[in-house]
Amino acid sequence: MKFDKPVIGLEMHVELNTNSKMFCGCPADHFNTPPNSQTCPVCLGLPGALPVPNKKAIESIIMIGTALGCKIAKESKFDRKHYFYPDLAKGYQISQYDQPFCYEGLVQTSEGPVRITRAHMEEDTGKLQHTVVHGENVSLVDFNRGGVPLVEIVTEPDILSATHAREYAKIVAQVIRFLGVSDADMEKGSMRLEANISWGLDLGYKVEVKNINSFNFLAKAIDFELKRQKEILLRGETPIQETRGYNETKGVTFSQRTKEDAADYRYFPEPDIPPIIFSEADIQAITSQMPELPDQVKTRWEKDYKLKQQYYDVLLSTKAMAQYADQSLALAVKATLSPDKVANEIVNTKLDITKVTPKELIEKLQESTNKVSDKGKLSQWVEQAILENPEPVQQYKDGKETVIRFLVGQVMKLSRGKASAPEVLELLKKALA
Numbered sequence: 001m002k003f004d005k006p007v008i009g010l011e012m013h014v015e016l017n018t019n020s021k022m023f024c025g026c027p028a029d030h031f032n033t034p035p036n037s038q039t040c041p042v043c044l045g046l047p048g049a050l051p052v053p054n055k056k057a058i059e060s061i062i063m064i065g066t067a068l069g070c071k072i073a074k075e076s077k078f079d080r081k082h083y084f085y086p087d088l089a090k091g092y093q094i095s096q097y098d099q100p101f102c103y104e105g106l107v108q109t110s111e112g113p114v115r116i117t118r119a120h121m122e123e124d125t126g127k128l129q130h131t132v133v134h135g136e137n138v139s140l141v142d143f144n145r146g147g148v149p150l151v152e153i154v155t156e157p158d159i160l161s162a163t164h165a166r167e168y169a170k171i172v173a174q175v176i177r178f179l180g181v182s183d184a185d186m187e188k189g190s191m192r193l194e195a196n197i198s199w200g201l202d203l204g205y206k207v208e209v210k211n212i213n214s215f216n217f218l219a220k221a222i223d224f225e226l227k228r229q230k231e232i233l234l235r236g237e238t239p240i241q242e243t244r245g246y247n248e249t250k251g252v253t254f255s256q257r258t259k260e261d262a263a264d265y266r267y268f269p270e271p272d273i274p275p276i277i278f279s280e281a282d283i284q285a286i287t288s289q290m291p292e293l294p295d296q297v298k299t300r301w302e303k304d305y306k307l308k309q310q311y312y313d314v315l316l317s318t319k320a321m322a323q324y325a326d327q328s329l330a331l332a333v334k335a336t337l338s339p340d341k342v343a344n345e346i347v348n349t350k351l352d353i354t355k356v357t358p359k360e361l362i363e364k365l366q367e368s369t370n371k372v373s374d375k376g377k378l379s380q381w382v383e384q385a386i387l388e389n390p391e392p393v394q395q396y397k398d399g400k401e402t403v404i405r406f407l408v409g410q411v412m413k414l415s416r417g418k419a420s421a422p423e424v425l426e427l428l429k430k431a432l433a
Helices: 055-067 163-180 215-233 280-287 294-304 311-316 319-334 339-348 357-371 375-388 390-397 403-416 421-432
Strands: 005-016 078-082 092-095 102-107 114-123 128-132 134-144 149-155 191-198 207-212 240-246 252-258
Touching: 005 163, 055 102, 055 114, 055 134, 055 149, 055 163, 092 114, 102 163, 128 149, 128 215, 128 390, 163 215, 163 294, 163 319, 191 215, 207 215, 240 357, 252 375, 294 311, 294 319, 311 319, 311 339, 319 339, 339 357, 375 390, 375 403, 375 421, 390 403, 390 421, 403 421
Parallel strands: 207 240
Antiparallel strands: 005 149, 005 191, 078 092, 102 114, 114 149, 128 134, 191 207, 240 252
């Protein structure tokens, strides 16, 4: 049997950085908070509690959908997704089934387009902590994360390889960070990746690998899973349709449970939240708040600054970096400095943009650009400084080496600051020797 075309789809779960949760007023920022300190009757699913949708979260998902080329639904609704798990307080999750906010998007990658089936809104679940209490293994539940706004972005099975999946995921994460709706920090769990993998939909199975927390682990998990499934298929067997996890230490996937179908979740419309209807003016009002996206910034830079291609990945890696580079490049043009020189300084010197302002960067580069490095001219200033300062010269020859700093200063004074201090130091040492 030949298996030369993997079938891979990706799901990305992104926690939004709203102030409050999706359906209640509890704080949404749950990172490093005391367990169960940010809960209320709504997010704990207590009887009689009623959900109220977070307007800011809905605006955020519409911006995400627009940035990813999606159509925006004029009418949408929330649904109840039923399943039992300890971290799900209500016994169901408020999600979206057949009327998501965003659908039919497209992301361009170097390996071809990836179609986006949908981007829908739901609430996050609580978090299980497996630990030991009084000598017994127990599982504790922290509901601080329960109810936090969560966007799920689902692709068609257009992804061709592990590297393709990684590139697509990086592009989407970059767009989300530029929008400012989430930090998409996988170490904190605010973005989680899941891959649906098989060697052909007609083979009657699909394996989902859940909760992957880095782009590199995503690629490794896909590569391992494709190899594992191929070995099973070559034996004449069919892989089990299941949900698997990824062990980062061992570099292998492991079985968690059999995979559910949509029917297993018993979806039905959320009776406590009415349908959400948008006019064209509503959608335009939301999308008008969107900042410039990475592709738009790159197109503008290519036109205005004509940077070398190798600089773009780093300069557009985060919104903060792009804003810093944008200001620096604009100042460079005013100062008649080469934009490539500025880009090179930011990228290759690993500049800490929190400690050096764009203005300071340009001043530093101007200073270095204006330095005199002609050996003949530098030697003249060095000789003049030695002749005019016989006492410090004698002190240096007598062993007081620190006095050479004074002589460097004299050369800098003669050159009106245009001499290159490191080169002056070397020339002085040679002359005094």
